[in-house]
Amino acid sequence: MSGDPILTVDHLMMRFGGxxxxxxxxxxxxxxxxxxxxxxxxxxxxxxxNCITGFYRPSGGAIRxxxxxxxxxxxxxxxxxxxxxxxxxxxxxxxxxxxxxxTALENLMVAQHNAxxxxxxxxxxxxxxxxxxxxxEERAIELARTWLDRVxxxxxxxxxxxxxxxxxxxxxxxxxxxxxxxxxLCLDEPAAGLNAxxxxxxxxxxxxIRNDQGTSILLIEHxxxxxxxxxxxxxxxxxxxxxxxxxxxAVRDDPxxxxxxxxxxxxxxxxxMESGT
Amino acid sequence: MSAISARPSHAAQPSGSAFIxxxxxxxxxxxxxxxxxxxxxxxEAGPQxxxxxxxxxxxxxxxxxxxxxGSIIIELLRQWWGPVDKEHIVPKPVxxxxxxxxxxxxxxxxxxxxxxxxxxxxxxxxxxxxILVLTYVMLGWGLNVxxxxxxxxxxxYVAFYAVGAYSYALLATNFGLSFWVCLPxxxxxxxxWGVLLGFPVLRLRGDxxxxxxxxxxxxxxxxxxxxxxxxxxxxGVSGIPRPTLFGIPLDNSDDGLAARLGIDFSPTHxxxxxxxxxxAMALLTNWVTIRLRRLPIGRAWEALREDEVACRALGIxxxxxxxxxxxxxxxxxxxxxxxxxTRQGFISPESFTFQESALVLAIVVLGGMGSxxxxxLAALTMIGGFELFRGxxxxxxxxxxxxxxxxxxxxxxxxxxxxxxxxxxxxNQAISSDLVKEGHG
Ligand SMILES: Nc1ncnc2c1ncn2[C@@H]1O[C@H](COP(=O)(O)OP(=O)(O)OP(=O)(O)O)[C@@H](O)[C@H]1O
Ligand SMILES: [Mg+2]
Numbered sequence: 001m002s003g004d005p006i007l008t009v010d011h012l013m014m015r016f017g018g019x020x021x022x023x024x025x026x027x028x029x030x031x032x033x034x035x036x037x038x039x040x041x042x043x044x045x046x047x048x049x050n051c052i053t054g055f056y057r058p059s060g061g062a063i064r065x066x067x068x069x070x071x072x073x074x075x076x077x078x079x080x081x082x083x084x085x086x087x088x089x090x091x092x093x094x095x096x097x098x099x100x101x102x103t104a105l106e107n108l109m110v111a112q113h114n115a116x117x118x119x120x121x122x123x124x125x126x127x128x129x130x131x132x133x134x135x136x137e138e139r140a141i142e143l144a145r146t147w148l149d150r151v152x153x154x155x156x157x158x159x160x161x162x163x164x165x166x167x168x169x170x171x172x173x174x175x176x177x178x179x180x181x182x183x184x185l186c187l188d189e190p191a192a193g194l195n196a197x198x199x200x201x202x203x204x205x206x207x208x209i210r211n212d213q214g215t216s217i218l219l220i221e222h223x224x225x226x227x228x229x230x231x232x233x234x235x236x237x238x239x240x241x242x243x244x245x246x247x248x249x250a251v252r253d254d255p256x257x258x259x260x261x262x263x264x265x266x267x268x269x270x271x272x273m274e275s276g277t
Numbered sequence: 278m279s280a281i282s283a284r285p286s287h288a289a290q291p292s293g294s295a296f297i298x299x300x301x302x303x304x305x306x307x308x309x310x311x312x313x314x315x316x317x318x319x320x321e322a323g324p325q326x327x328x329x330x331x332x333x334x335x336x337x338x339x340x341x342x343x344x345x346x347g348s349i350i351i352e353l354l355r356q357w358w359g360p361v362d363k364e365h366i367v368p369k370p371v372x373x374x375x376x377x378x379x380x381x382x383x384x385x386x387x388x389x390x391x392x393x394x395x396x397x398x399x400x401x402x403x404x405x406x407x408i409l410v411l412t413y414v415m416l417g418w419g420l421n422v423x424x425x426x427x428x429x430x431x432x433x434y435v436a437f438y439a440v441g442a443y444s445y446a447l448l449a450t451n452f453g454l455s456f457w458v459c460l461p462x463x464x465x466x467x468x469x470w471g472v473l474l475g476f477p478v479l480r481l482r483g484d485x486x487x488x489x490x491x492x493x494x495x496x497x498x499x500x501x502x503x504x505x506x507x508x509x510x511x512x513g514v515s516g517i518p519r520p521t522l523f524g525i526p527l528d529n530s531d532d533g534l535a536a537r538l539g540i541d542f543s544p545t546h547x548x549x550x551x552x553x554x555x556x557a558m559a560l561l562t563n564w565v566t567i568r569l570r571r572l573p574i575g576r577a578w579e580a581l582r583e584d585e586v587a588c589r590a591l592g593i594x595x596x597x598x599x600x601x602x603x604x605x606x607x608x609x610x611x612x613x614x615x616x617x618x619t620r621q622g623f624i625s626p627e628s629f630t631f632q633e634s635a636l637v638l639a640i641v642v643l644g645g646m647g648s649x650x651x652x653x654l655a656a657l658t659m660i661g662g663f664e665l666f667r668g669x670x671x672x673x674x675x676x677x678x679x680x681x682x683x684x685x686x687x688x689x690x691x692x693x694x695x696x697x698x699x700x701x702x703x704x705n706q707a708i709s710s711d712l713v714k715e716g717h718g
Contacts (some may be wrong), residue, residue, distance in 0.1 A: 053590060084592030091590050099583035101713030102576075103698045109573075110580040111591050116573035126572040127565070145702065157702045162712035180591055 006031040006066060006184055006216045007052070013060035014047050014240075021047040023240040024061070029184070029233075031068070034210055034217040036227045036248075039237035040261055045220045046094055048237075049186050051076070052218075053091045054083040065089065067183050068214075085114050090182035092173045094189050094220075100162025104153055104172055107161050108144035111179035116140055147175040151205060167198040171205070178209065184216045185209065191223040199223060203230050228252065236260070301348040308344040312337055351686060383650050390556055394549040404548045408555055408620065410660045412613055415559040417640040417652040419609030422566055424638065425647035426575065427602035428582030428715060429479075430487040433494025434637050436474075437467040437607040439501060439629035441614025446514040446624055447507070456520040460615050467611025468604040470497075475603040479596055494634055501626045513625025519547065520554060520619045551620055558616060562609045563649055569605070571699045578602050579647075579699075583714045643684060645691025646715060654692055 005028035014022040021044045029035040037045050050056040052063055052075060063075040065087050073087045083089050099107050109116070119136030120126030126133045148154045151171035156164060161172060170190055177185055190206075191199045207230055209215050221227050227234060227248060234251040236244040238260040244251055251257055317337040323329035390411075397403040416438065423431045444463040448454045454462075478489045501508045508514065519527065525534050527547040534546065569575040577598045580588050588595055618624050640659055644651030666676055688694060694710030 055586075055589070081589050081592050081594050084590060085594075093587070093590070097584050097587040097590070099580050099587065101583055101696055101708055102579060103701065103708070105700060105702055106576060106698055109700060110576050110588075110593075113573050113577050113580075113591060113593050120572055120574075123569070123572055123574045127568055129568075141700065141702075154702075158698065158704045158706060160708040160712045176591070 004031045005029060007218065008064045008066075009048070009052070009061070010064065011061040012048065012051060012058055012063065014044070014051055014056060015059045021240050022051065022058075025237070025240070025242055026061075027235045027242060027245060029216060029218050031216050032210060032214050033232040034206065034219055034230050036219045036221055036231035036234045037237065038221060038224075038227055038234060038251075039243075043237040044240040045237060046188055047240075049091060049188055049218075049220065052083075053089060053186060054079045054081075065184065084180055084182070088181065088183045089186065090177035090180045090184070091186040092170075092177050092188055092190060094192070096166075096169050096173050098161040098169055098173055098176070100160065102161060103158050104148060104161055104164065105141070105144055105157045107172060107176050108147060108179045109140060111176045112140045112143065115181075143179060147178055150208070151175045152201070167194050170194065171202070174205065174209075178213070178215070182215060184218060186218045188220045189222060190219070191221055191226045194223075199226060202226065206230055297349055297352045300352055301345050304348040305341050305345040308341045309337075312340050316340060351683075354683075354687065386650075386653065394552050398545065398549070401545065401548065404545070404552060406661065406664055408548070408552050409664075410657055411552070411555040411559050412617060413637065413640060413660050414653050414656040415555065415562050415613045415616075416610060416637045417644065417656050418559065418562045418566060418649060419606050419613065420637050420641050421606075421644075421647065421649070421652050422569070422578070422609070423602050423606035424641050425652075426566075426570065426582065427578040427599060428646075429599060429602060430483065430490070431603075431606070432487045432491035432631075432634055432638065433474075433497075434490075434606070434610055435629045435631070435633040436494040436497040437471060437610030438614040438617065438633065439497055439626075440467045440470050440607075441611030442618040442624050442629070443501065443508060443514070443614075444611065445615035445618045446517045449518050449619075450514060450516060456518065456615070456619050457523065460612060463615035464608040464611040467614065468608040471603040471607025472600050474607075475600045479599045479603075491631065491634075494629075494631060498626050498629050501629070509625075511626060513623060513627075514618075515623040517618050517622050517624065519622065520551070522550065551616075555616055555620075558612055562612070566649065574598070574601060576699060639681070643681070643691055645688075645693035645695075645710075647696060647713070648691065648693035651691055651693030 007029040009025060009027050012022050012025045013020070023044075025044075025048065027035075027037075037048065039045055047056065051058045054075065057079065058076050061076070064072055065075055066072045067088065075083055075087060075089070078087060084091075099110060102110070116136060117123075119140075120133050121130075145154065145157070148157050151174065153164070153168055153172055153175070156168065161169065164172060170193070174185075174187065174190060177187075187206075191202055194202060203226060206217060206219070210217055219227075219231060231248055234245060234248050235242060236251055236254070236257050243256050243260055244254045246254070317334060318330055318332055320328055320330040390407075393407050394404060397407075416434070419437075420431065420434045423429050423434070441463040444466045445456070445459040448459045448462060449456070474490070474493050478486055478493075481489060502510055504510070521527065522534055525537065526532070527534050527550055528542075533542065566575075570579070577588065577593050578601075580591075580593070581595065581598055581602075585595055588598070617628070621628075636659070640655045641652055643659065644653070644655035662680070663677060666672070684692075690710040690713075694713075695707040696710070696713045697707055698705065
């Protein structure tokens, strides 16, 4: 695979005691493309995400991010919050992690923490309430409003995030990640638990994030209709190793992929095979 | 309609007389087992050194009966007024009156606070008590930043109070610095200790954090006791200078305030001055906290309480955010400590025991974590109420304990449990306490 990768994962290893959750995994995610990471349950997909976003320190290998101006960062050395702050990688979680006691709007304001901290002069200017701070806050609210609108949650802006319906929470989490203004957005099963209509809306949202924002997307997904419809490139994992990669069509017809899904879960295998036909 | 929709949630909570009776019987049985040896049989060393005993079945029966009756009453109270579906039992006009009171309570309290020295000018006891209450309001507001907003359980808050008090006492007695110079220094020193404590312990969570902060509070006290050469050890520091009105002393000397104004000197002048001083300091604490909540740092504190992992995923430096919460809370504690020292004129380690930390924490929890008004009300009831029962010396603790238990049954999330959003687009609506996390360290 050639082109202009934004993220390169190189011989990534992740061990938990005796378990090798990710084994010598290498792949690349293209800039301004949607790359899907799929595989049966327990294949190690979330673990890869946790390594990329600094929640786990990899046992081996390298993760490189080249941003839009050409700076390259070794993510495995940055660790923790700096990956979002400096490398501009944002993520969502498989089991939604919003701030349930804060409103939808507040959730999006927290996401702009670093930018707002700078604008508030590390709190001092904000405490006095200088005009520059007020303008920055206005802009932050405006950005939050834009994203609330784009995920269709503007009428619920002042409701507690914990009170939103499941599908709304999923979309709010994506909006929150986007408010950090990332170059790479990592989504862990964004379509899980959504009905067909919601899942269709999600496809549109992700495509518009790619096309309008120019944000690259790395996507873990079990819902094959989503994967087949929107992804530009698919990486298939099983037992911590990459078993196939390529275009959605190529992957769907790959016997190794079908076998992996058959071995793991018949329904998923059928879903993989049927999604194209 | 709303009454019907409330049914399922009510049904989920077992109710009915059979349930209440069963619960009361179980409580009575437990009480019987417990008290039969503790109360029912009394032993004592006899005149020959042998053990003699006698029975007190009457007392035992009375106690078990009380537990039985009390259990029924508490269960009834819980079902009628409990948080389960309170709004369906409270009638509409009462609700309207309550929301009206809720809106005007804070301004009314503020006006009343400003008028206290005018109304009670001749009642020294009430003035002293108000100063005490305000000191605890300030401490409560300070700790509220750490516990209520950031969700970090701090059981050693008194340490910062002590650091502030000793900073002022030692700086003033050794170097003759004035109160107004020492006040910021005391705050800075306390904040510094807050950061110092914060570094090692902020990796800990929940119970561990609580235990370490508790230990820190005790360590500071022990250091003060044992570092005799600096702190005077158990004898404390005396002769701490009284505060001045920007250099003008409040005594009956020739250049005192009374003489300069040409009025008769009265010791009450100083009390009134102290009252307004602590009122101003408490209001400053309140103002800063309210402002901070609307700034990114304050939102990050609350986000931290809600979900630390999500904070990290948004690029928030969790460690510095926690440290700033600790330091801010500690700074307010330090200010309050400096005030305490200047008011008392004498401080000793005895004033900074764990009991103080527990009391301030109780104020924060009782008030409703995170709520400024709730904390003020809790301080008023706890400190004021505690003093009211001073006459019934031995029952004071008992009444206090019962009141606490009842309050926590009635309002498990504190007096004011809901959370006010820090920013809104259209509607500024409170968030129900069930959604707001209490933090886990
Ligand atoms: N913190 C951890 N400690 C020990 N083992 C772990 C840890 N995290 C993941 N694992 C193991 O790594 C393997 C891969 O888990 P992972 O969550 O990455 O799978 P997944 O592909 O995301 O599966 P799913 O589709 O169910 O979300 C599993 O066997 C899991 O038990
Ligand atoms: Mg997973």
